[in-house]
Amino acid sequence: MPFSESSNSNRRDFLKESAAIAIAAGLNTKAKAADDHISGEWRNRAHDMAYRRLGRTNFMISEIVQGGSTISPTNYRHVEIAIERGLNYLDTAAAYGNPDGQSELGFSRVIEGSNKREKVFLASKVSQWDVNRNRLFRDLYESLSSSERMKVDHTVRDRLDAAPALHEDYFATYGKWQRGEYRNFMLSSVMESRFPGKINRQKNYRDIIIHSVEESLKRLSTDYLDVLICPHGASSYEEATRFPEIFEAFEQLKKEGKARHLGISSHTDPAGVLQGAVDTGMYSVAMIAYNIVNYRFIDKTLTKAKKADVGVIGMKVARAVHSGGMLDTPDDPKRIALIQKAVPGQLKVPVKAYLWGLRDSRIAAVNSEMNNQEMVNENLPVAQKKT
Secondary structure, eight states: OOOOHHHHHHHHHHHHHHHHHHHHHOBOHHHHHHGGGOOSEEOSOOTTOOEEEOGGGOEEEESEEEOOTTOBTTBOHHHHHHHHTTOOEEEOOTTOTTTTTHHHHHHHHHHOSHHHHTTSEEEEEOTHHHHHHHHHHHHHHHTSOHHHHHHHHHHHHHHHHTOGGGSHHHHOOSOTHHHHHHHHHHHHHHHHHHSTTSSOHIIIIIIHHHHHHHHHHHHHTOSOEEEEEOSTTOOSHHHHHSOHHHHHHHHHHHHTTSEEEEEEEESSOHHHHHHHHHHHSOOSEEEEEOOTTTHHHHHHHHHHHHHHTOEEEEESTTTTTOOTTOSSSOOOHHHHHHHHHHSOSSSOHHHHHHHHHHTOTTOOEEEEOOOSHHHHHHHGGGOSOBO
16 A cells, blocks of 8 residues: 655654664564575565464464554554554454443454455454353342342452462552452352353354354454454453353364464453463464563463473563553553663653563563554554664
């Protein structure tokens, strides 16, 4: 797609920022040259972008990938510009947008046409899987006698008290919703243990995935996903491992050519969920919260994931230190001081956070919720090889 005069100006700004980041972070030209000899599935390769292999998918993805929570049919042009500059991985979900599905509809504008579709790796999530499960068990909980509810509450409290995800730094606090999401999963798990067989697992654990993917493909105007992510925002090790219906649904979708690889994501217990992804052997991709606040809790599991060839994408890399006005609490000065010390210089705090994340070779990419062209210009230059 040709650049307008405005785009050319933005391109010059982009190159200037690339040079500044290369000086700040250190450009490993030998490693960059070595990319030419990496075998893998390449899409939309560009000179100004750096790429890493996404585990056993063998996808060579851009070090910065595009998050989809702010994408819509009226806000997507900056994504096209990012793709023109070498970005090649788009992340969305059925629940993104208001109303749901607006992000997928927005991305459909970006990838319309077979040539554009083959420029990118596309991932979407089954957002309704855990929402539906939690609603069913909440309804069942509400139908219990008060004495039965008290027993359930007691067990949930015990499990929450022992949960590592509630540690302040591990949890990292991206919003008040996190604790509610975590408790909802615990309640559902306790209810399912006490009242097995009360819900139809075939319908609510397997069929819901197939239906969700088919609806996502319609909104995206494509016939396949490169990565199907389910659960969307898994809350614990057991959520990654104890639902064979997820794997059954994926195998059917894979056989039908509608999904190539299975992934999982986690905001609240990234180490536990990543360990579960490794142990099942079914997940090729894990997108987990990983940042300068919580990294020490995840370090050993990242090494295991690397050994198992599970591709890891870091999300919430910048959100832990910079809310961008999206959190219900102000930025923590102590956290900002952490990233300022780790990455000195005049770059913006979120850009420093992405640079910090990409220093870890076990991370294939960092996810950035770029919602306008200014953010594209600021964040894409991070994608360079680091010493």
